[in-house]
Amino acid sequence: MMNLQHHEAVHxxxxxxxxxxxxxxxxxxxxxxxxxxxxGLTTVFFFFTTIRQKIVSVFKKPGTPPADPTPPQTPTxxxxxx
Amino acid sequence: MSDGPKVSGASFRDPNGCIVQYRGEFLRVIQPSYAAHYxxxxxxxxxxxxxxxxxxxxxxEIKTEAFPGAFKVIRPRQLSFVSYPYEWCxxxxxxxxxxxxxxxxxxxxxxxxxxxASAFNIQFIDGKPMLIDTLSFERLRLQPWxxxxxxxxxxxxxxxxxxxxxxRLGQLARVHLDGIPLDLARKLLPWRSRLKLSLLIHLxxxxxxxxxxxxKTAKNRAPANYRLSSLQGLVAFLESAVQKLDWQPPKTxxxxxxxxxxxxxxxxxxxxxLVAQFLQAAQPRSVWDLGAxxxxxxxxxxxxxxxxxxxxxxxDCVEINxxxxxxxxxxxxxxxxxxxxxxSPALGWAHEERMSWMQRQSPDLVMAxxxxxxxxxxxxxxxxxxxxxxxxxxxxxIIEFVxxxxxxxxxxxxxxxxxxxxYTREDFEKQFGASHTILRAEPVQDxxxxxYLMRRRD
Numbered sequence: 001m002m003n004l005q006h007h008e009a010v011h012x013x014x015x016x017x018x019x020x021x022x023x024x025x026x027x028x029x030x031x032x033x034x035x036x037x038x039x040g041l042t043t044v045f046f047f048f049t050t051i052r053q054k055i056v057s058v059f060k061k062p063g064t065p066p067a068d069p070t071p072p073q074t075p076t077x078x079x080x081x082x
Numbered sequence: 083m084s085d086g087p088k089v090s091g092a093s094f095r096d097p098n099g100c101i102v103q104y105r106g107e108f109l110r111v112i113q114p115s116y117a118a119h120y121x122x123x124x125x126x127x128x129x130x131x132x133x134x135x136x137x138x139x140x141x142x143e144i145k146t147e148a149f150p151g152a153f154k155v156i157r158p159r160q161l162s163f164v165s166y167p168y169e170w171c172x173x174x175x176x177x178x179x180x181x182x183x184x185x186x187x188x189x190x191x192x193x194x195x196x197x198x199a200s201a202f203n204i205q206f207i208d209g210k211p212m213l214i215d216t217l218s219f220e221r222l223r224l225q226p227w228x229x230x231x232x233x234x235x236x237x238x239x240x241x242x243x244x245x246x247x248x249x250r251l252g253q254l255a256r257v258h259l260d261g262i263p264l265d266l267a268r269k270l271l272p273w274r275s276r277l278k279l280s281l282l283i284h285l286x287x288x289x290x291x292x293x294x295x296x297x298k299t300a301k302n303r304a305p306a307n308y309r310l311s312s313l314q315g316l317v318a319f320l321e322s323a324v325q326k327l328d329w330q331p332p333k334t335x336x337x338x339x340x341x342x343x344x345x346x347x348x349x350x351x352x353x354x355x356l357v358a359q360f361l362q363a364a365q366p367r368s369v370w371d372l373g374a375x376x377x378x379x380x381x382x383x384x385x386x387x388x389x390x391x392x393x394x395x396x397x398d399c400v401e402i403n404x405x406x407x408x409x410x411x412x413x414x415x416x417x418x419x420x421x422x423x424x425x426s427p428a429l430g431w432a433h434e435e436r437m438s439w440m441q442r443q444s445p446d447l448v449m450a451x452x453x454x455x456x457x458x459x460x461x462x463x464x465x466x467x468x469x470x471x472x473x474x475x476x477x478x479x480i481i482e483f484v485x486x487x488x489x490x491x492x493x494x495x496x497x498x499x500x501x502x503x504x505y506t507r508e509d510f511e512k513q514f515g516a517s518h519t520i521l522r523a524e525p526v527q528d529x530x531x532x533x534y535l536m537r538r539r540d
Contacts (some may be wrong), residue, residue: 031231035316036226039312044315049315
């Protein structure tokens with residue numbers, strides 16, 4: 001039987017979700033149901049990223065290529081040669 | 083030997099199709115159960131869009147009677163070598179994660195969805211991450227993303243561990259083939275990772291949601307009114323989480339080990355000249371550079387249009403090498419992480435899901451530059467075992483002998499007793515000469531080293 005006092009996750013949404021469903025949740029279906037808990041967050045995130053993209057596109061010069069999200073770091077000298 | 087189709091050992095989970103090896107080629111056999119999804123893939127324009135963007139492997143449909151009952155048989159572009167996520171550096175795994183999310187975003191926009199997000203479905207082709215599982219797509223149903231947990235285990239958890247704890251933790255994927263369990267990742271991550279909202283949500287709380295709490299069985303509760311924007315938001319959220327994870331390779335002892343010594347004088351330039359000449363003589367189509375470090379000599383091979391794989395056991399070197407390939411847009415060079423004294427074994431069900439390193443390709447030529455002294459002196463490998471290893475690997479061999487009086491060999495010997503009386507140039511030539519024809523043996527300027535071009539006697 002679950003010891004609520006010693007359960008580290010009593011206060012967070014995933015625990016509340018399990019209590020709400022009152023079922024055993026296997027790892028695969030846990031991820032599935034968990035998305036229903038964070039659906040509000042993902043929707044809000046989508047809303048704001050869409051708005052931000054629209055604002056950025058207004059101020060962006062036409063024809064400007066998108067920035068590389070992870071610009072590579074380049075070694076300047078051939079080191080580490082066996 | 084039978085010429086019939088042989089189902090790949092890694093292709094047994096998907097009821098909609100499988101990979102078969104048939105007459106020397108890898109084909110994908112598609113079952114009728116996947117017909118509607120396959121047609122949607124084309125009619126929606128998703129296939130063409132992803133192929134044009136280099137995100138999905140291209141294929142052609144073929145007509146054959148070898149697979150009765152099949153809906154289609156397709157021949158994907160054939161790969162010369164398959165790499166696995168536990169052989170990728172941080173930036174390779176990150177690029178694969180972002181490619182997976184870009185594919186999911188494109189699929190959602192065209193009424194489809196990725197049914198799985200396995201890192202094993204991504205391969206680096208022409209230097210870029212590409213989805214190779216054409217059957218990963220299904221027609222969109224508005225429900226939570228079934229592959230969300232898999233994405234977090236295969237990509238987000240290892241990236242977070244590599245970024246915030248240690249890049250070597252990417253090796254956990256070798257033990258956990260279906261991705262690093264989120265509860266394990268949570269325990270291994272530093273406390274400060276909780277301060278990142280994306281990790282708090284997608285790893286910490288997500289991990290807790292996946293732990294069982296009772297004896298009842300989950301009921302099938304189909305969510306009502308699940309929106310497309312929720313799925314798109316999840317992709318954007320995960321993209322943001324992955325983008326924020328970063329790792330810069332430090333100047334480790336390995337990365338600077340040789341820097342101040344062998345790069346001096348004419349050594350490097352002369353060695354480059356010799357390697358280029360040897361490559362010209364051998365004309366290989368595929369090259370493995372073992373102990374490639376940052377790939378200085380691998381690039382000589384890829385410049386000859388040979389498919390080149392640069393293996394090294396140091397994550398920093400592989401990271402630097404990969405970033406250089408990205409900077410220069412090199413398509414024929416793939417750096418990979420590999421400990422030569424403990425290379426990737428065959429893994430998974432019946433040891434057939436993931437092939438061992440040596441099962442995956444028989445390269446035309448192997449380069450072992452500045453490597454033999456590490457194998458012989460640092461790892462106590464006798465010369466006969468080293469010779470047997472290279473004889474198994476390839477027909478052509480470019481190998482450098484580093485004698486004991488070499489400055490770097492001396493460094494290895496300062497911390498151990500010299501128990502290697504048979505490690506001399508004469509012993510080396512005698513050992514390798516028994517199985518190979520030594521075509522060239524050239525001293526390298528400004529060093530006591532000798533560079534050999536050999537061909538195996540078959």
